[in-house]
Amino acid sequence: MGFRDLNRYPAQKARYDKYKEWLESTPEQRQAKFAAITDETRRARAEREIGYVSPFGTTGNTKVYLPTRIIATNQSGSGAAVAGTLRGLLANYTLTGDDFQALTDPILIEAKKFRFAKLTLTSVVAGTKRASRITGAMYSKPDVDSVTCPFGQNTGGQDYDTAVVAIKTESAYANFLQDNNGRNRARFTPEG
Template identity: 70%
Template structure:
């Protein structure tokens, strides 16, 4: 530790003491502190419905479908905008229950352990009002963050995961979303497996 760090200690001592109190608190006490500053009405909760996803690499003639939960259309409430963008991006890479019922000879496999590829979109709106940290008590402008995740699969038979990611990243809707909120929005792809 250098002299610069030592010189900053007196100004930061109150925050450090609050941090020590946080470390010594029980999980229940920490949860209570978190609940005191968390506005539950600002929590994004996307509505889901039954649907299907076709895993990557299965050929067009033997394309299989696995049941999962997809984002429901007509979202309302916090995070609805993010959910709607995600729904549009993945519409050609997911199959709703109605679309599945219209297929002539679909191959459906029921499995509970398959890990689908997922796309998470996160909208980050910079904060305008200062709020106290639950750990140090320091005030800062906390951003409003909405994250929504959905599974997806191949759009056409035999499509590879990397090709699907590249195709999604090249869409106008994806680029517009990422550039939103001053470039603070983000996306995360999680591969199958």
């Protein structure tokens, strides 16, 4: 520890004491402190429904589909705008239950451990000053809404990279990334 750190200690002692108290608290006490500050009504929770996705690279006259949970049509509450944008972007790459029933002779496979390709959209709105639940120090915390949905090919034999490029060229994708002064983010996760 250097002299600079020693000189800062008296000014930071109150925060350090609160930090030590946090470390010594039980998991139940930590959860109570977290719950006192967290506003659950602002937590993004997308409504989901049963949907179907065709894995990338599968070919043939009849495509293979796997059941999964996709974003539902009706969204409300925090994160609804992000979920609506994501649902619109992936509408061509997922099937709802009604769309699947309308297909003639699809191949349905139950694969419990299959890892779908996913797209995550994150909206980041500049936040206000809030007190830390650990030290009590004031800091600026942004409001972040993040929603993830699986997707697959929309034509037989399509590969993952082609689908990602197609999604990135959609105007809704570009508009989403430009919102909130360019703070919004998108992350693609490949299959597997």
